[in-house]
Each structure stands twice: as structure tokens, then as C-alpha cells.
Amino acid sequence: MKNLVIIGAGGFAKSVLDSVDHMNFRMVGYIDDIKTKGVEHLGFPVLGNSIECLEIPETYVYFVAIGNNAKRKIWFDKLKGMGLSLINVIDKTALVSHHATIGEGCFIGKLAILNHGSAVGDNCVINTRALVEHGCHIQSHVNVSTNATLNGDVICMDGSFIGSGTVVNGQITIGEWALVGSGAVVVKDVSPHSTVVGVPAKVIESKSHKYNS
Structure with missing residues (x-):
């Protein structure tokens, strides 16, 4: 031990x-x-x-x-x-595909799902009930918050933050150190260092913020 x-x-x-x-x-x-x-x-x-x-x-x-x-x-x-x-800390209730990969220092919370072909980098948080669908690529230092849904082939670049209850449509890229507000519905790519909120998600800030390195 x-x-x-x-x-x-x-x-x-x-x-x-x-x-x-x-x-x-x-x-x-x-x-x-x-x-x-x-x-x-x-x-x-x-x-x-x-x-x-x-x-x-x-x-x-x-x-x-x-x-x-x-x-x-x-x-x-x-x-x-x-x-x-x-x-890594992976809750026993999390559902992680044998065809998913997880880096180092990651947290996978209760009832979180990582489906076939999803890849999570280092130092990430995939929080309670978050869904990471097939083929998603989550880079390092990312936080996917509670009940967030990443549909197929989403890319979350380094340092991005996905708020609780967010839905990201398939084949969309969230730029590095971008912040997606809780409950947003993301239907197009999000630029690096920007903050988006709403349904559909719109940019409210396009500069460095507290999640930036």
C-alpha cells in the first residue's frame, strides 16, 4: 500500500x-x-x-x-x-472504455463516462456524471465539470474549462485556456483564451482570464 x-x-x-x-x-x-x-x-x-x-x-x-x-x-x-x-483517482462507479486512454494525475468522478476512443491527457478533471463520447481528445490541465456532455470527436485544448451542464456538439474544438460557462450549448469552435456562455454559446470575453497560465 x-x-x-x-x-x-x-x-x-x-x-x-x-x-x-x-x-x-x-x-x-x-x-x-x-x-x-x-x-x-x-x-x-x-x-x-x-x-x-x-x-x-x-x-x-x-x-x-x-x-x-x-x-x-x-x-x-x-x-x-x-x-x-x-x-489517477478513478471512482469505482465511473464507466471507462477499455479503448479509452487516461494520462497521469487525472480525476474521473462518480458515474462519469469515457467512451470508445476517447483520450484524456495529464492532470485533467472529468467530474461527476460528465460524458466524454467516442473519439474525444482532451488535452492536459482540462476541467470537464459535472453533467457536461462532450459529443463525438470533440477536442478540448490545454487548460480549457467546460462548465457544469454544458453540451458541446460533435467535431468541435475548444481552444486552449478557453472557458465555457455552465449550461452553454456549443455549436461552433471556441477560440483560445475566450469565454463563451449561453444557448447557443456566444463570446463574451476574448482575453486572458483566471484560468490562464
Whole structure:
């Protein structure tokens, strides 16, 4: 059994703890850059504010439980740069095709579906009841929120954020670090760094935002 440290002692950690395979991973505690060392969160202690507080970081495996794509990317890159191991957390109720691929450090939530030929890159969140249909290509540091639907052959570029309840029509590309608002219906490609909302989705902002790196 491997000892697990979760980066981020917030709300996302609740879902991670609920879905992690406790038969193979023993939760030790959190690294959180805000909370005080020793404070408990969901029954486990905050170990410190940085990886450097751990005596032998290589003896642990890690998961980055941060919803913000850019902040999650910063931690993912730091852990990889230190040569540390990140795990995937895949809920036992998720339906993942044997013909789907998943990168490193990903979260696949309750009742999420990844169908035939779908590919998920590194450090992604496929949240509760999200549907990723056949042939979708989700690059790295992407968040597909609760109840979102990506129909066939959708491409989500690095850092894009798909809001809860969104529907993306087939064969559409969501540009890098774009943000799609909750409940949107996306019927055409979304440009990089833009924010779209509504039915059908329309651009309301075309510049860098808080999800940008």
C-alpha cells in the first residue's frame, strides 16, 4: 500500500477522498499553501505548505486536488519536475472504455463516462456524471465539470474549462485556456483564451482570464 499526499485541502479533496482506491493508497495528509500545519481537514492533517516540508518526498505518491486549471498545472509541473509520482483517482462507479486512454494525475468522478476512443491527457478533471463520447481528445490541465456532455470527436485544448451542464456538439474544438460557462450549448469552435456562455454559446470575453497560465 502506497502513502498518499493530496495537494489542496479544500472542497475538491472531498471528492478525491471519496473516490480514491483505499485498498491501494493510504491517505497521510495534505500539502496546502494557505492552511496552517497541523490543522485537520476531513480527518487528516495538513502536513505543511510545500513539498519541502516532507522529510523524504520520494516515499509518497501525490494527487493535486485543485479545481483551478492554472493552479493545478503549477503544482503538477512542480511535482513532475521533482521526479515525484502522481496517481489517477478513478471512482469505482465511473464507466471507462477499455479503448479509452487516461494520462497521469487525472480525476474521473462518480458515474462519469469515457467512451470508445476517447483520450484524456495529464492532470485533467472529468467530474461527476460528465460524458466524454467516442473519439474525444482532451488535452492536459482540462476541467470537464459535472453533467457536461462532450459529443463525438470533440477536442478540448490545454487548460480549457467546460462548465457544469454544458453540451458541446460533435467535431468541435475548444481552444486552449478557453472557458465555457455552465449550461452553454456549443455549436461552433471556441477560440483560445475566450469565454463563451449561453444557448447557443456566444463570446463574451476574448482575453486572458483566471484560468490562464
